[in-house]
Amino acid sequence: MPEICLLGTGGMIPLKDRFLTSLYVEHNGHALLIDCGEGTQVAAAVHGAKISRIEALLLTHEHADHVTGLPGLLLSIGNCSRTRPLDIWLPEKSIANVSSLLAVCGHLPYEVVFHGLPDDEPASFTAEAADPMLTVDTVPLCHKIPCIGYRLSFGRKPVFLPEKAKQLGIPVEYWKTLHSGGSVTLPDGRSFASGDVTGGARPPLRITYTTDSLPLPGLADFARDSDLFICEGMYGDEEKKASMNEKCHMLMQDACRLAAEAGAKRLWLTHYSPAEESPEIYEPQLRELFPGVVISKDGERITL
Ligand SMILES: [Zn+2]
Numbered sequence: 001m002p003e004i005c006l007l008g009t010g011g012m013i014p015l016k017d018r019f020l021t022s023l024y025v026e027h028n029g030h031a032l033l034i035d036c037g038e039g040t041q042v043a044a045a046v047h048g049a050k051i052s053r054i055e056a057l058l059l060t061h062e063h064a065d066h067v068t069g070l071p072g073l074l075l076s077i078g079n080c081s082r083t084r085p086l087d088i089w090l091p092e093k094s095i096a097n098v099s100s101l102l103a104v105c106g107h108l109p110y111e112v113v114f115h116g117l118p119d120d121e122p123a124s125f126t127a128e129a130a131d132p133m134l135t136v137d138t139v140p141l142c143h144k145i146p147c148i149g150y151r152l153s154f155g156r157k158p159v160f161l162p163e164k165a166k167q168l169g170i171p172v173e174y175w176k177t178l179h180s181g182g183s184v185t186l187p188d189g190r191s192f193a194s195g196d197v198t199g200g201a202r203p204p205l206r207i208t209y210t211t212d213s214l215p216l217p218g219l220a221d222f223a224r225d226s227d228l229f230i231c232e233g234m235y236g237d238e239e240k241k242a243s244m245n246e247k248c249h250m251l252m253q254d255a256c257r258l259a260a261e262a263g264a265k266r267l268w269l270t271h272y273s274p275a276e277e278s279p280e281i282y283e284p285q286l287r288e289l290f291p292g293v294v295i296s297k298d299g300e301r302i303t304l
């Protein structure tokens with residue numbers, strides 16, 4: 001089951017008690033990170049995220065509050081004795097600028113592999129190293145520069161039916177193989193397939209992460225049925241709407257409306273403006289728009 005920790009909830013600049021937005025997701029001992037603003041490696045240490053387990057980095061865009069933590073993070077990962085390559089996905093048009101940040105790292109004991117993604121159409125890929133059952137989908141966002149949102153879909157095994165396995169007289173030592181989709185032949189010659197003792201497919205667990213963007217109508221579709229939707233909410237003051245439109249960001253209320261339309265199970269807000277010192281004051285009105293909203297704080301965590 002994926003373990004998720006929002007390492008920071010800040011936008012633009014970090015505050016003394018609010019790191020820049022970054023999401024750590026760990027599953028079966030491997031992890032991935034979305035966005036890496038200044039100080040992300042410190043936020044990871046504070047919140048107990050294991051950077052040595054990171055197999056993939058996904059970057060939304062090249063604004064400093066999303067990428068300038070890379071040199072420090074990559075150097076610290078190097079200090080964890082890593083030698084296997086590390087994959088970084090990001091908008092294709094940002095590869096030149098983001099890769100130039102690595103110039104200050106000197107020699108890293110592992111290869112960093114950049115994968116460019118389109119910022120004008122959706123894309124889909126598997127992050128094999130992070131999880132062979134993980135599919136990543138992207139959506140173009142509308143920001144001042146190329147920017148993309150991510151949806152992580154973790155495939156799930158079907159439900160195992162132990163009573164059925166017992167009825168069929170299948171010894172316990174064969175259950176794991178059958179639950180994992182394999183087939184077995186018992187010493188008495190009888191053969192069984194996974195479907196004989198499982199209850200059919202289950203939908204994947206979905207985590208959707210979108211920041212920084214106008215609240216595009218298509219985002220609700222992209223976040224459809226998410227188990228966890230993480231979305232920016234720069235301000236809770238609706239008088240800032242015109243300014244947010246101009247800067248290509250969204251309000252907390254925009255995020256709540258998208259989550260409601262998407263039928264998301266829960267919404268975590270993130271990427272607060274540094275001027276928004278107490279985002280929790282908006283909670284009552286936001287709950288009216290979407291009851292499953294969480295005014296996230298740094299270190300917000302959940303196991304899905
Ligand atoms: Zn930002």
Ligand SMILES: [Zn+2]
Nearest residue numbers: 061063143212
């Ligand atoms: Zn930005």
